[in-house]
Amino acid sequence: MKKRMYILLDEDLSNPQKVVQSSHLALEATRSLGPLLEHPSIIVLKIKKTQIEDLKSFLDLKGIKYVTFYESLVSKITGIATIPLTKQEGKTLQHLPMLKNEDFKEYL
Numbered sequence: 001m002k003k004r005m006y007i008l009l010d011e012d013l014s015n016p017q018k019v020v021q022s023s024h025l026a027l028e029a030t031r032s033l034g035p036l037l038e039h040p041s042i043i044v045l046k047i048k049k050t051q052i053e054d055l056k057s058f059l060d061l062k063g064i065k066y067v068t069f070y071e072s073l074v075s076k077i078t079g080i081a082t083i084p085l086t087k088q089e090g091k092t093l094q095h096l097p098m099l100k101n102e103d104f105k106e107y108l
Contacts, residue, residue, distance in 0.1 A: 003040045003084035005029060006093055008055060010078050011046040015104050017078070018044075025069045025081035032067045033083045040084035044099040052077055062092050 007022045022044050030036060047055060052068070059066050065083045070076070082093075 001086065003038070003086055004043050004090050005040045005084045006082045006090060007042060007044045008047045008052075008080040008082075008093075008096065009044060009099065010049045010052070010076075012049055013078060018099065018103075021069060021071065021078045024071075025067070025079050028069050029067045029081035029083065033065055036084065038084075043090070045093060045096040046099050046103070047079075047096060049076070052080065055080060058092075064089065064092070 005026060007025045009018050009021055009025075013021060022042075026042060056066070056068070059080070059082065064085065066080050068077045068080050071078045
């Protein structure tokens, strides 16, 4: 079964920043968490910047490995990327909203 890498992004980022930061996070996760045996799907979720620390603690509690990305241009962590998870493991994040087409309506 295909696994999913979850990218949790600060919803206050501009849409172009969301695209760039999600790419940074996917690359950082692949670099830091080890090589991937298969190409996972990528699910991008929106989070409030105030949730980042709580979500890190939550992932630690659940035993889910992750990386964060610190963007020096804005001097903050802009998001979190998990290792690829099974569908069942990913259910632990189902309470977070997914980034959708409507979030990019000014670009469509």
